[in-house]
Amino acid sequence: MARRRKSSGPGEINAGSMADIAFLLLIFFLVTTTMDTDAGILRQLPPPIPEDQPPPPKVKDRDVYVVLVNSNDQLLVEGEFMEIGDLKEGTKDFLTNPYESENLPQKKLMTRAEAVENIATYKAYVAAEPTNSFYIGELERWEERLTTINLIGDYMELPGSAVISLRNDTETSYDMYIQVQNELTRAINELRDELSVEKFGKKYDELDKSIPEEKEMIIAVRQVYPQRISEAEPNVTEATPE
Amino acid sequence: MSKFISTKQKSTPAVSTASLPDIVFMLLFFFMVTTHMRDKDMMVKNSLPSATEITKMENKAMVDFIFVGAPLDARYGTAPRIQLDDSFATIEDIQLFKEKAKETRDEAEWPLISSSLKVDKDVKMGLVTDIKQELRRIGALKIVYSTNQGLR
Numbered sequence: 197m198a199r200r201r202k203s204s205g206p207g208e209i210n211a212g213s214m215a216d217i218a219f220l221l222l223i224f225f226l227v228t229t230t231m232d233t234d235a236g237i238l239r240q241l242p243p244p245i246p247e248d249q250p251p252p253p254k255v256k257d258r259d260v261y262v263v264l265v266n267s268n269d270q271l272l273v274e275g276e277f278m279e280i281g282d283l284k285e286g287t288k289d290f291l292t293n294p295y296e297s298e299n300l301p302q303k304k305l306m307t308r309a310e311a312v313e314n315i316a317t318y319k320a321y322v323a324a325e326p327t328n329s330f331y332i333g334e335l336e337r338w339e340e341r342l343t344t345i346n347l348i349g350d351y352m353e354l355p356g357s358a359v360i361s362l363r364n365d366t367e368t369s370y371d372m373y374i375q376v377q378n379e380l381t382r383a384i385n386e387l388r389d390e391l392s393v394e395k396f397g398k399k400y401d402e403l404d405k406s407i408p409e410e411k412e413m414i415i416a417v418r419q420v421y422p423q424r425i426s427e428a429e430p431n432v433t434e435a436t437p438e
Numbered sequence: 439m440s441k442f443i444s445t446k447q448k449s450t451p452a453v454s455t456a457s458l459p460d461i462v463f464m465l466l467f468f469f470m471v472t473t474h475m476r477d478k479d480m481m482v483k484n485s486l487p488s489a490t491e492i493t494k495m496e497n498k499a500m501v502d503f504i505f506v507g508a509p510l511d512a513r514y515g516t517a518p519r520i521q522l523d524d525s526f527a528t529i530e531d532i533q534l535f536k537e538k539a540k541e542t543r544d545e546a547e548w549p550l551i552s553s554s555l556k557v558d559k560d561v562k563m564g565l566v567t568d569i570k571q572e573l574r575r576i577g578a579l580k581i582v583y584s585t586n587q588g589l590r
Binding site: 211230 | 455458459462465466469470474476487489490491492493495498501552554555557558559560561563564566573574575577578579580581582583584585587
């Protein structure tokens with residue numbers, strides 16, 4: 197009799213405690229995990245400067261946008277006091293120079309004919325001296341320019357020396373420094389977005405670099421509005437007087 | 439009329455809890471997917487500044503974290519300290535830390551490694567600049583100023 201009962205199959209497992217077990221697991225995960233996704237402002241530091249390197253050539257004043265943050269978290273932009281709220285517009289003016297001002301970088305018109313001509317020239321140079329990195333670099337640069345012209349037509353390019361120079365004091369608060377970095381990045385991102393929407397009908401950060409055509413678009417937008425923010429060297433001249 | 443009233447007066451049946459495990463499991467899976475393991479004990483205060491122009495880190499495995507902030511435990515003083523992994527460190531320790539972190543990864547991935555600076559917003563830039571200079575010196579040039587998502 198007993199045997200027959202056993203062979204009739206196992207009884208149903210009591211699932212009443214399932215909820216308790218699941219709750220236990222849930223609470224375990226709530227305690228041991230964190231929700232924060234890591235995000236931030238990306239920057240590439242400049243490589244260290246070798247000591248025997250000659251001083252860099254003097255850059256025109258109009259090509260440098262000097263942003264100073266002092267120990268009281270106040271901004272001095274191009275020699276004038278500025279509120280953080282105005283920094284974005286100021287940076288945009290610097291990058292676009294809409295009124296061809298004498299104090300802002302002089303933009304240069306890039307045309308297809310010029311790009312084609314230069315590519316031909318540098319190709320000849322590279323063929324003659326395949327190891328010369330300067331010629332290879334120039335060739336790549338002109339090819340990028342041609343890509344840009346193919347996509348958006350002739351454009352005004354910022355001079356290669358145009359740079360936003362951000363300097364801070366040792367007592368500047370990190371919070372302020374990030375705010376300034378954020379405003380500078382925002383100016384560039386807004387300009388890039390405007391251009392990208394106008395030319396490609398898509399925001400810059402929606403362009404997908406894994407698609408070849410869109411990667412070219414990214415290169416083109418970057419060519420017009422490069423992100424050149426120099427986080428200046430700390431002032432070593434004070435520490436080591438000559 | 440009386441027919442309807444009589445049914446209403448009957449006591450309501452108990453709420454079925456049969457679907458409770460399913461609901462809880464759903465919650466569990468949600469948390470398992472959206473969160474990740476807490477792998478470091480914070481020893482320094484770390485309330486990050488907020489910014490709007492932020493990029494999400496695509497590859498978390500390629501990021502080394504450098505925490506900077508005032509120690510949580512007042513016994514270690516109030517001056518901002520650097521935390522690497524689970525202990526306090528000095529500027530000089532960063533090199534070894536980065537070298538060790540490099541060795542755990544494939545050589546092909548080395549150019550992808552970046553350093554995330556998780557700096558408390560009350561820290562002064564002097565220490566941050568020192569860390570940046572050290573990272574430059576040892577050739578770890580990709581950095582991220584880790585921030586919270588701010589409102590525009």
